[in-house]
Amino acid sequence: MEEKQTRLVEAAPQIHHPDSTAKIMWTVSLCLAPAGIWGVYVFGIRVLAVLGVSILSAMLAEYGMARAAGRENPLGDGSAFLTGLLIGYNLPPAIPYHIPVLASLFAIVIVKWTFGGLGRNWMNPALAGRVFVFFSWTGEMTNWTMPRTMDAADTVSGASVLGFIKSGLIDYQGSARGPMEFLRGSGYPQSSADVRATEWLRGIFGEGVPGGYWDLFVGNVPGSLGEVSALLLLLGAAYLLYRKIITWEIPVSYLLSFSLLVWIFGGFDFNAGIFSGDVFFHLFSGGLILGAFYMATDMVTSPLSRRGMLIYGVGVGFFTFLIRIYGSFPEGVSLAIILMNIFVPMINRYSTRRIFGVAEEKGSSV
Amino acid sequence: MKGTKTYPKGGVHPPDSKSRSEHKALKNALIPQILTVPLAQHLGKPAEIAVQVGDEVREGTLLGKSSGFISAPVHSPVPGKVKEIRDVYLGNGLKSPAVIIEMEGEFDRSGKEQERHDWRGLSGEELLQLISESGIVGLGGATFPTHVKFSIPKGKKAELFVVNGVECEPYLTIDHRLMLEKTDELLEGVEIIQKIIQPERIAVGIEENKPDAIEVMEKRISERGMNIEVVPLELKYPQGDEKLLIKAITGQEVPSGGLPIDIGAVVSNAGTVYSIYEAVVFRKPLIERFVTVSGGAIKDPSNLKVRIGTSIGDLIEECGGFSEVPEKIVVGGPMTGTAVYDLDTPVIKGTSGVLALTSKEVKSSRRTACLSCGRCIEACPMGLNPTILFKLVDHLKYDESLDNGLMDCRECGSCGFVCPARIPLVQGFKLGKRMARKKKG
Ligand code: SF4
Ligand code: SF4
Numbered sequence: 001m002e003e004k005q006t007r008l009v010e011a012a013p014q015i016h017h018p019d020s021t022a023k024i025m026w027t028v029s030l031c032l033a034p035a036g037i038w039g040v041y042v043f044g045i046r047v048l049a050v051l052g053v054s055i056l057s058a059m060l061a062e063y064g065m066a067r068a069a070g071r072e073n074p075l076g077d078g079s080a081f082l083t084g085l086l087i088g089y090n091l092p093p094a095i096p097y098h099i100p101v102l103a104s105l106f107a108i109v110i111v112k113w114t115f116g117g118l119g120r121n122w123m124n125p126a127l128a129g130r131v132f133v134f135f136s137w138t139g140e141m142t143n144w145t146m147p148r149t150m151d152a153a154d155t156v157s158g159a160s161v162l163g164f165i166k167s168g169l170i171d172y173q174g175s176a177r178g179p180m181e182f183l184r185g186s187g188y189p190q191s192s193a194d195v196r197a198t199e200w201l202r203g204i205f206g207e208g209v210p211g212g213y214w215d216l217f218v219g220n221v222p223g224s225l226g227e228v229s230a231l232l233l234l235l236g237a238a239y240l241l242y243r244k245i246i247t248w249e250i251p252v253s254y255l256l257s258f259s260l261l262v263w264i265f266g267g268f269d270f271n272a273g274i275f276s277g278d279v280f281f282h283l284f285s286g287g288l289i290l291g292a293f294y295m296a297t298d299m300v301t302s303p304l305s306r307r308g309m310l311i312y313g314v315g316v317g318f319f320t321f322l323i324r325i326y327g328s329f330p331e332g333v334s335l336a337i338i339l340m341n342i343f344v345p346m347i348n349r350y351s352t353r354r355i356f357g358v359a360e361e362k363g364s365s366v
Numbered sequence: 367m368k369g370t371k372t373y374p375k376g377g378v379h380p381p382d383s384k385s386r387s388e389h390k391a392l393k394n395a396l397i398p399q400i401l402t403v404p405l406a407q408h409l410g411k412p413a414e415i416a417v418q419v420g421d422e423v424r425e426g427t428l429l430g431k432s433s434g435f436i437s438a439p440v441h442s443p444v445p446g447k448v449k450e451i452r453d454v455y456l457g458n459g460l461k462s463p464a465v466i467i468e469m470e471g472e473f474d475r476s477g478k479e480q481e482r483h484d485w486r487g488l489s490g491e492e493l494l495q496l497i498s499e500s501g502i503v504g505l506g507g508a509t510f511p512t513h514v515k516f517s518i519p520k521g522k523k524a525e526l527f528v529v530n531g532v533e534c535e536p537y538l539t540i541d542h543r544l545m546l547e548k549t550d551e552l553l554e555g556v557e558i559i560q561k562i563i564q565p566e567r568i569a570v571g572i573e574e575n576k577p578d579a580i581e582v583m584e585k586r587i588s589e590r591g592m593n594i595e596v597v598p599l600e601l602k603y604p605q606g607d608e609k610l611l612i613k614a615i616t617g618q619e620v621p622s623g624g625l626p627i628d629i630g631a632v633v634s635n636a637g638t639v640y641s642i643y644e645a646v647v648f649r650k651p652l653i654e655r656f657v658t659v660s661g662g663a664i665k666d667p668s669n670l671k672v673r674i675g676t677s678i679g680d681l682i683e684e685c686g687g688f689s690e691v692p693e694k695i696v697v698g699g700p701m702t703g704t705a706v707y708d709l710d711t712p713v714i715k716g717t718s719g720v721l722a723l724t725s726k727e728v729k730s731s732r733r734t735a736c737l738s739c740g741r742c743i744e745a746c747p748m749g750l751n752p753t754i755l756f757k758l759v760d761h762l763k764y765d766e767s768l769d770n771g772l773m774d775c776r777e778c779g780s781c782g783f784v785c786p787a788r789i790p791l792v793q794g795f796k797l798g799k800r801m802a803r804k805k806k807g
Contacts, residue, residue: 008693008694008705008728008730009694009705009706009707010694010705010730010790011704011705011782011790011792011793011796012698012701012702012703012704012777012779012782012792012793013700013701013702013779013780013782013783013792014694014696014700014701014703014705014721014723014728015380015536015700015701015723015727015728015729015783016728016729016730016731016782016783016784016785016788017378017380017729017741017783017784017785017786018729019784019786020729020731020732020734020786020787020788021731021732021734021737021786021787021788022731022732022734023731023786024737024739024786074734076732077732077734116735117735118734118735118737119734119735119736119737119738119787120735299737299738299739299740300737300738301738302738303740304738304739304740304743304751304753305740305743306740306744309740353375353743353749353751354749355622355748355749355750355771355774356375356609356613356619356622356747356748356749356774357609357619357620357621357622357623357624357748357774358621358622358749358771358774
């Protein structure tokens with residue numbers, strides 16, 4: 001037995017779960033891909049260029065920072081790629097190219113590396129990058145492109161659904177009892193597929209169903225280039241849940257608490273009273289699905305324990321609701337997640353478990 | 367399987383990889399020409415050397431005397447001559463003086479009909495003495511001297527005796543084979559132990575992936591008219607851990623920092639029970655043990671009865687050698703065993719397996735920073751927070767790490783198994799414990 005070459009001599013355990021950091025990051029990226037491809041399809045090939053720019057700048061920044069810190073090339077772990085991808089997904093399709101560059105640089109250099117790189121940042125880098133450019137270039141960040149699948153493809157730019165409603169409701173005197181009726185009543189464009197889908201829905205739920213849900217669900221709406229297709233994002237999320245790369249606690253507690261609040265209080269805007277908010281509309285509009293499954297679940301910036309995750313999810317749901325319905329911004333997902341990021345260390349400190357063989361109270365802080 | 371028991375929190379499900387060897391009957395390994403018998407094979411003080419270079423030894427001659435209460439003697443596994451006494455590295459990474467024996471002359475036991483001794487007339491103390499003299503230690507891997515475990519401290523009582531047939535470490539199949547092939551010997555071993563510690567209740571814990579063993583044990587127990595309960599357990603690592611096994615069977619928790627006997631429980635691994643049987647019935651000291659040789663890079667995985675001191679290289683060769691280049695050679699099970707470089711590493715009393723693992727099985731990947739994914743917390747059966755504990759140890763904050771339960775860590779490796787960042791958590795905890803103990807003096 002002579003071959004004494006590259007035998008690994010590690011400490012126990014000698015075998016590992018197949019998930020490694022790199023595998024997790026690349027799998028998440030892969031699950032995001034369908035929604036991005038949809039973005040390219042409906043908003044045009046420029047989307048690909050925006051994504052390329054945001055990913056490349058994130059990776060270059062990561063490489064440069066790692067080199068400066070004297071570390072090995074970290075690009076293989078996929079985390080910079082994922083950050084760049086998520087930044088791209090959160091930008092309008094027509095965004096000027098310098099903005100993704102700056103968002104990625106901010107995310108990687110300021111948010112991630114001033115704290116020491118992967119695993120050390122307390123704030124979600126992609127969201128921080130997005131919020132940074134949103135406040136610096138608000139005009140560019142709210143300049144939306146109409147998807148080609150909509151019957152208003154000639155209107156090249158328009159308002160996002162949420163933005164349209166937010167501004168439309170300021171002095172609203174009409175009779176719409178919900179956001180969908182409002183959109184239809186205001187002549188907001190609709191795809192022909194949605195017209196057919198609505199007819200089908202009316203067959204089941206009655207004539208009162210307003211058009212627009214189908215467009216919202218599959219992504220025939222203007223919005224950030226990777227966030228519009230709730231359907232494809234959910235598909236990817238289902239795989240992540242199945243592979244146990246994300247767990248159900250954060251998305252479910254987030255979506256549930258948000259839905260509940262919207263259902264209870266969301267109707268007031270339309271003078272429709274309590275318990276009449278349009279939950280489906282709010283679930284599938286804006287960046288909620290992208291945020292709930294792919295960004296609030298970021299391991300580094302979310303709590304450690306399952307219980308902590310539930311608390312965190314409820315918090316994000318609450319803040320999203322608050323900002324979206326009562327704030328001056330139409331969205332709310334990014335800010336809500338970042339807000340809750342701040343509370344994570346506290347949540348971790350207070351969700352303790354009992355150590356085996358130790359009588360109550362004294363526990364390890366989780 | 368319905369109605370299986372387990373402990374409530376944590377645990378992991380590594381692929382059990384037992385199919386490679388679970389149907390291979392136990393067989394005797396070839397006896398090598400040169401054997402390396404270390405003196406520190408057990409937990410506690412190493413044995414004191416009792417021979418000199420050039421001495422002639424027989425099978426079972428004392429090579430090292432027990433050097434205290436928590437210690438165990440070491441015997442010669444073969445007849446021959448003491449060729450050399452020198453330090454060697456063991457599978458667990460520690461250094462120990464070892465007696466190198468060159469085999470020659472005739473065997474007193476092997477190949478001969480062994481005389482049965484009637485033990486039923488002996489008292490508990492006499493039996494305990496026999497176990498102590500035979501150098502029996504826990505063969506599950508912990509190698510704690512068995513006579514110490516069976517010496518019930520004053521004021522305490524053994525209410526429950528558990529035969530640990532869980533064998534939760536992946537790949538290992540020796541306890542499984544023992545229960546199938548040596549059922550009566552095991553049960554006689556239990557009778558001996560029963561006489562020593564006089565428990566009120568006896569249970570055998572077996573994981574549900576060994577239904578044949580559960581069946582055979584149940585059948586022979588009822589045929590012998592013994593009052594032993596076979597408890598099928600859920601397949602979940604580390605179900606075989608003493609504290610977790612007791613929790614699964616009784617629902618009771620051994621207090622933090624305490625021993626099973628504190629709640630009236632004594633646990634012995636199936637292999638240990640078999641060695642006790644041999645020690646008492648045949649007056650045979652612990653000079654052999656069962657070892658599973660397996661892994662994706664082993665041509666012909668086997669369950670072998672091996673002389674202590676045989677090199678792992680000899681065993682691998684006997685199992686057909688490597689079928690492909692292994693990424694790791696592991697002594698022990700894959701979750702708690704040590705990766706070794708040297709194929710001359712000897713089999714010692716605590717060596718339950720020799721594994722040659724391929725890269726596909728190991729799934730190593732680059733270490734990254736902690737992702738705070740919380741998977742280690744989910745996995746820890748002791749309710750610890752491995753990621754925080756590791757950071758505390760890493761920053762030399764030993765007092766704080768003690769407050770966070772460092773000493774409660776069972777070193778089971780569940781946290782390290784799931785960690786996507788491949789952080790050497792268990793290594794950190796072992797080191798931390800050593801440093802914390804040193805600090806306390
Ligand atoms: S090795 Fe220790 S910390 Fe890790 S899972 Fe096992 S008991 Fe918990
Ligand atoms: S499993 Fe590893 S990466 Fe995840 S929290 Fe624990 S130590 Fe950190």
